[in-house]
Amino acid sequence: MSTLPRRRETILKIILGEYIASATPVASESIARSYGLGISPATIRHEMAHLEEEGYIIRPHISAGGIPSDKGYRYYVECLIREARLSEEEQYAIYQPFDQAERELEGLARLAALVLSQRVRSIAFATLPCAPECHFRYLDLAALQEFLILLVLLLQEGQLKRQLLTLEQAFSQDELTAVANRLNIGYKGLTYSQIGFCHLELSPIEGQVTEVIMQMMEAENKQQYEHFYLDGLRHLVSQPEFARSKKMISLVEALEEREVLNKLLCSFGGEPGLRVAIGSENEEEVLQECSVILSDYQVPTGARGAIGVIGPTRMPYNQVIPTVDYLSAVMSEQLSELYV
16 A cells, blocks of 8 residues: 555544544544644545545535545555554453463463453454464264263364264173273374275274264264354443444344354454455455454464454554464463463
C-alpha cells in the first residue's frame, strides 16, 4: 500500500483514533480544535476530501464528518501501528492466569479464549492444535463385558478418543493388552493413510481393532477446526454497531452454527503468523462488517492451533493485534510442556 503524504496521514490517524473511541463521524472543526495541527479547518476539510476521494474515509453526507473505510483501517494496520507493543505490565496480566492453570489441552484453550475476550472486550476464540493429518500415539484396550471392550486411542496431537467395540469372541484382559502392545509398536507415529499401507500380518481381532482406529483417525482428519472454544458474545451488546441490531443476531446465529468459524479458519490456510481480515476482506458475508485478527500457535509435534478475535471493524487494532500476537506465544510455551 502506497504511503500517504505526512499531513494527510496524520489526519487519517486522528480520524481513525477518534472514530474507534467514539463511533461517531469526525469533523474537521473538531480536529482543528483538539489537535493543534497549525492548519485551518478549511485545509483539514481539503485533506479529508482527498482521503474520501482515495477511499480511505467515508462521509455519510457532504456536511458530515469522516468515518474510516475498510481501506482506511487496512492502511492503519499496515502502516501506522507496526510498532505496537504490550507493556510488561500488560504481558504479566495476560500470562498470570496461565501460570496458575493446570497443564491440560482443553483447559488451556478455554482459558486462552476467556483471557483474550476479557482483554479486548470482544468475541475471542481458541482452537485445539491440529495437523493436516493426525498421528497414532498410543492404544489401550479394556475388557468390560464378555464381548464388549473399550478402545482408547491417543493421538500425537493430544486428542484422546474412546469407542466401545463389540467383538465376535471373548478375550481376556491379558490377550487384549498383548494386541494393544503389538499395534502400539507397529503403528507408532503413523498417519491414517500410512496405517492403511502398513504390511503387518494381523489376526482377526487386530484387523477389527485396526479398522476402528482408521475410522476414528479419518473422522478426526475431517474435523480439522471443529474443536474450539468461543467466549465474549456478550461484549458485542455494548458495541453501537451491533446493539439491538439484526446484524448481531445474524452473527451470533452464524457463530453458534460453528461451521462459519470452521470455514473462516480453513480460509486462512496453514501459513504461520498473525493475519488480519478487515470488513469486506472476509469471505463469509456475515463477517463483512467485522474484523478478524488471528494468530497460530505451535506444539512440538508440528500441530498448530489458532487464537483470534472477531469484532467490529471499529476496533483498537493497536491493542488487539499485539495482544493476540503475545497470547499465541504464551499458548505455544504452555502447550510445549504437554509434549515433553
